[in-house]
Amino acid sequence: MRIQKASTDPLASWHEGPTKDSIHHFVTRVKTQGGADYLPPFERIAVFDNDGTLWSEKPYYFQLAFALDRVKVLSADHPEWREQQPFKAVLEDNIEEFLAGGMKAILDVLIATHADTTTNEFEAIVCDWITSRRHPKTGRLYTEMVYQPMLELLRYLHANDFRTYIVSGGGIEFMRAWVEEIYGIPPEQVIGSSIETKFEMRDRGPVLVRIPQIDFVDDNEGKPVGINKFIGRRPLLAFGNSDGDHQMLQWTEAGEGPRFMGLVHHTDAEREWAYDRDSLVGRLDKALDEARAKDWTVVDMRRDWRVVFPWENE
Amino acid sequence: MRIQKASTDPLASWHEGPTKDSIHHFVTRVKTQGGADYLPPFERIAVFDNDGTLWSEKPYYFQLAFALDRVKVLSADHPEWREQQPFKAVLEDNIEEFLAGGMKAILDVLIATHADTTTNEFEAIVCDWITSRRHPKTGRLYTEMVYQPMLELLRYLHANDFRTYIVSGGGIEFMRAWVEEIYGIPPEQVIGSSIETKFEMRDRGPVLVRIPQIDFVDDNEGKPVGINKFIGRRPLLAFGNSDGDHQMLQWTEAGEGPRFMGLVHHTDAEREWAYDRDSLVGRLDKALDEARAKDWTVVDMRRDWRVVFPWENE
Numbered sequence: 038m039r040i041q042k043a044s045t046d047p048l049a050s051w052h053e054g055p056t057k058d059s060i061h062h063f064v065t066r067v068k069t070q071g072g073a074d075y076l077p078p079f080e081r082i083a084v085f086d087n088d089g090t091l092w093s094e095k096p097y098y099f100q101l102a103f104a105l106d107r108v109k110v111l112s113a114d115h116p117e118w119r120e121q122q123p124f125k126a127v128l129e130d131n132i133e134e135f136l137a138g139g140m141k142a143i144l145d146v147l148i149a150t151h152a153d154t155t156t157n158e159f160e161a162i163v164c165d166w167i168t169s170r171r172h173p174k175t176g177r178l179y180t181e182m183v184y185q186p187m188l189e190l191l192r193y194l195h196a197n198d199f200r201t202y203i204v205s206g207g208g209i210e211f212m213r214a215w216v217e218e219i220y221g222i223p224p225e226q227v228i229g230s231s232i233e234t235k236f237e238m239r240d241r242g243p244v245l246v247r248i249p250q251i252d253f254v255d256d257n258e259g260k261p262v263g264i265n266k267f268i269g270r271r272p273l274l275a276f277g278n279s280d281g282d283h284q285m286l287q288w289t290e291a292g293e294g295p296r297f298m299g300l301v302h303h304t305d306a307e308r309e310w311a312y313d314r315d316s317l318v319g320r321l322d323k324a325l326d327e328a329r330a331k332d333w334t335v336v337d338m339r340r341d342w343r344v345v346f347p348w349e350n351e
Numbered sequence: 352m353r354i355q356k357a358s359t360d361p362l363a364s365w366h367e368g369p370t371k372d373s374i375h376h377f378v379t380r381v382k383t384q385g386g387a388d389y390l391p392p393f394e395r396i397a398v399f400d401n402d403g404t405l406w407s408e409k410p411y412y413f414q415l416a417f418a419l420d421r422v423k424v425l426s427a428d429h430p431e432w433r434e435q436q437p438f439k440a441v442l443e444d445n446i447e448e449f450l451a452g453g454m455k456a457i458l459d460v461l462i463a464t465h466a467d468t469t470t471n472e473f474e475a476i477v478c479d480w481i482t483s484r485r486h487p488k489t490g491r492l493y494t495e496m497v498y499q500p501m502l503e504l505l506r507y508l509h510a511n512d513f514r515t516y517i518v519s520g521g522g523i524e525f526m527r528a529w530v531e532e533i534y535g536i537p538p539e540q541v542i543g544s545s546i547e548t549k550f551e552m553r554d555r556g557p558v559l560v561r562i563p564q565i566d567f568v569d570d571n572e573g574k575p576v577g578i579n580k581f582i583g584r585r586p587l588l589a590f591g592n593s594d595g596d597h598q599m600l601q602w603t604e605a606g607e608g609p610r611f612m613g614l615v616h617h618t619d620a621e622r623e624w625a626y627d628r629d630s631l632v633g634r635l636d637k638a639l640d641e642a643r644a645k646d647w648t649v650v651d652m653r654r655d656w657r658v659v660f661p662w663e664n665e
Contacts, residue, residue, distance in 0.1 A: 079537060156579060213583045223393060224583030225539075234579060236572035236598055242605040243598065245579050252580075258550035265470060265548060265559050266566075267581060269527045269538030284550055284557065291556040 047193040050186040050344040057341070059334045060190065063297040067273060068197050074295040076273065078198035083274035084264060084285060085191075087205035087212060087229075089319040090278045090301050091220065092183040093172075095310045097136070097318055099179045100207050101143065103166050105135075107150035124149070136317075144251075147208075152232055152249035156210060159247055163214035177348065180219050184301075185344045186336075187276075191220055199274070202226045204263055206256035206281055210247075228263045230255045256281045261288035273297065283324040286333065298333040300324060305339035308346075361507040364500040364658040371655070373648045374504065377611040381587060382511050388609040390587065392512035397588035398578060398599060399505070401519035401526060401543075403633040404592045404615050405534060406497040407486075409624045411450070411632050413493045414521050415457065417480050419449075421464035438463070450631075458565075461522075466546055466563035470524060473561055477528035491662065494533050498615075499661045500650075501590075505534055513588070516540045518578055520570035520595055524561075542577045544569045570595045575602035587611065597638040600647065612647040614638060619653035622660075 051057040066074040067081060088094040108118070108127045118124035123142035126135035135142055154162065172182055191201055201222055203212060209229030216222050231252040234245040255263040261284050264272065275282070275289035278301040286298045302321065303312050313321040328335050336342070344350060365371040380388040381395060402408040422432070422441045432438035437456035440449035449456055468476065486496055505515055515536055517526060523543035530536050545566040548559045569577040575598050578586065589596070589603035592615040600612045616635065617626050627635040642649050650656070658664060 209580070209583075225581065227583065231580065234576050236575045236602070238601070243575065243601050245575060261550045261557065261559060262548050266523070266545065267539065269523075269541065287552070287557050288550070 047196065048186070048189050050189055050342060052341055052343055054341065056334055056336055059297070060193075060299075063274065063295060064193070064197050064199075066295045076294065080270070080273065081194075081197070081199040082202065082268060082270055082272040083194050083199045084202045084204045084228075084272040084276070084289070085187075086277040086279070086282045086285070087203050087207055087216075088278075089303065090184075090276055090282070091187050091191075091203070092179070093309060094319050095312075096173065097132075098207070099172075099182070100211050101147075102170070102173075102179075103163070103211065104146045104150040105132075106166065106170060107162075108146060111150060148232065148249045148251075151208060151211075152247045154247055155244040156234060156247060157244070159210055160214045163211055167215050175346075177346075180215060181348055182346065183219060184342070185347045185350070186342045187301075188220070188347070190276075191222070194274070195221060200226060202228060202264075202268065202272070204228045204255065204260050204275075204285060206230055206254070206259075208232075209255075228255055228267045230259075258284050260285035264288065275299070276301070277324070278303065279319040279321050280324050281319075283327070286324060286327075290331070290333075298328065298331075299336065300328050300333065301336045302338060304337050305342075305345065307339075308349075309338060311339075361510065362500070362503050364503055364656060366655055366657055368655065370648055370650055373611070374507075374613075377588065377609060378507070378511050378513075380609045390608065394584070394587065395508075395511070395513040396516065396582060396584055396586040397508050397513045398516045398518045398542075398586040398590070398603070399501075400591040400593070400596045400599070401517050401521055401530075402592075403617065404498075404590055404596070405501050405505075405517070406493070407623060408633050409626075410487070411446075412521065413486075413496070414525050415460075416484070416487075416493075417477070417525065418460045418464040419446075420480065420484060421476075422460060425464065462546065462563045462565075465522060465525075466561045468561055469558040470548060470561060471558070473524055474528045477525055481529050489660075491660075494529060495662055496660065497533060498656070499658045499664065500656045501615075502534070502661070504590075505536070508588070509535060514540060516542060516578075516582065516586070518569065518574050518589075518599060519543045520568070520573075522546075523569075542569055542581045544573075572598050574599035578602065589613070590615070591638070592617065593633045593635050594638050595633075597641070600638060600642075604645070604647075612642065612645075613650065614642050614647065615650045616652060618651050619656075619659065621653075622663075623652060625653075 048057055067076050069075055085091055088098050105127050108124055112118050112128055123135050123138045123145055194201055203222055207229050209227055209231045212229055213224040213227050233248045233250045233252045235248050237244050237246050271292040272289045274297040275286050276299040290296050290298050303310055362371055381390050383389055399405055402412050419441050422438055426432050426442055437449050437452045437459055486493055508515055517536055521543050523541055523545045526543055527538040527541050547562045547564045547566045549562050551558050551560050585606040586603045588611040589600050590613040604610050604612050617624055
């Protein structure tokens with residue numbers, strides 16, 4: 038009996054309890070024809086943050102790991118970086134010094150490593166990196182550092198005619214290179230931060246060139262802006278894990294009818310990481326207070342998840 | 352026999368001939384399973400310009416008519432406009448003088464009339480206008496000034512599992528207010544020009560406020576940029592009518608495998624308007640040359656369309 042149940046339960050990696058119940062309850066309300074809260078498939082929009090919500094974000098955002106690796110590759114063409122911060126710190130593997138440079142250091146590195154290629158070239162560079170580089174702590178490919186319970190949640194929503202979008206502070210083109218294969222979320226349902234691109238007619242045809250200038254920051258107040266810009270509808274469900282998702286959750290909640298607001302709370306120092314109010318990466322403070330005050334769903338990773346990463350099932 | 356044929360022909364308003372054949376031929380290539388050019392539904396992306404491609408754009412863009420009407424409504428709160436160009440000309444119904452102000456006058460009016468509301472308020476304003484105001488020449492609602500053959504083409508593509516997007520220089524939120532009902536194209540498949548929006552927490556909850564600052568111009572080189580930003584895939588089919596669509600057609604053509612590039616050529620002074628190389632609104636010059644050189648499909652409105660507007664069938 039137990040095996041049968043596990044094999045047919047779409048949320049098999051979630052422990053039974055109020056968190057799992059809240060998901061089932063919400064989906065059932067929305068999909069029950071003739072019910073007071075029924076909504077047709079085209080209204081079933083669900084938005085997910087990525088870093089810390091669908092995959093890990095420690096010791097720092099994986100896209101930053103990509104950027105730091107790119108600094109080393111590109112340094113051959115930039116001898117001046119050996120004496121120029123924040124690149125010097127990166128080339129000397131002095132991550133602490135690099136991070137001491139704060140958001141400016143991070144932005145400098147992101148822009149220097151994400152521009153001056155065509156969109157096609159950039160996609161190939163990301164694909165190459167993401168299929169070969171491994172996480173410093175687990176030794177796993179970064180795409181293995183995704184949360185099994187959240188993969189199941191995505192599939193469960195897809196099976197119930199939800200369209201799932203990623204709404205992430207991460208780079209839109211960094212994510213589009215791999216998320217369809219890993220999450221089953223197609224490129225047109227990925228919203229993220231971006232730099233400007235420019236159409237250019239070359240001898241072999243037109244290209245889009247990525248230029249070193251911020252176009253859009255899809256974080257905090259930017260998330261509802263991005264949702265409105267790209268989707269033009271308000272989501273029914275939003276899932277995040279940090280204060281960067283706070284406004285997206287508020288925007289979702291403010292719609293009429295059934296809404297689901299969820300937070301992944303990183304409480305599992307053993308299987309993943311435990312952090313919230315004091316963390317630089319993925320700080321969860323104000324959104325946690327509001328979630329508790331308003332009875333949003335807060336996933337306690339340690340208690341609610343039978344399994345964290347897919348490989349634990351191996 | 353004739354009646355039967357018309358009633359089952361998805362492109363009944365298109366005359367038989369090479370233009371109609373080119374559409375049928377392309378769709379058949381893409382959808383024939385086992386064929387060399389078969390592509391699965393998720394790849395079947397089709398992009399359409401709006402002004403002059405799906406609905407008329409004369410005597411000037413309909414969104415500009417909306418903006419000019421808004422100047423009059425808003426002038427009660429702006430007594431200074433009575434002495435200030437370009438508003439003065441608009442308030443005096445001196446369209447010629449207004450248009451003499453060129454793109455700057457148009458932008459000034461667009462920004463003054465499209466900002467300082469929430470996104471919800473703006474949608475209501477557009478809905479109210481589009482369901483009540485009528486075209487100065489035909490006396491029809493603007494939403495009746497759509498091309499019956501293009502409505503049939505959209506339906507034909509939908510029936511063959513294409514996802515159709517609007518990629519227009521027009522305002523994204525102006526279009527989203529009405530295009531789903533008229534074209535069957537949902538808000539998340541509308542790409543257009545935009546002003547910035549800003550998240551704001553008010554007493555009654557969060558709103559997005561439209562602020563008077565250009566965010567994105569989805570025209571000319573901006574169209575491939577917008578396609579890449581919003582869709583992240585290259586279209587298989589692109590339809591436009593002016594040089595503003597040229598780069599979108601080039602970008603579409605540069606993909607591998609079957610592609611369809613189409614232009615609506617306004618050749619029917621009797622039923623619609625006739626204009627191309629010398630028109631300020633909807634100039635078609637360079638794109639027409641390239642279309643002819645490369646054997647793209649050029650719709651001769653007068654010869655290829657049995658019917659132009661839906662009401663001709665009444």
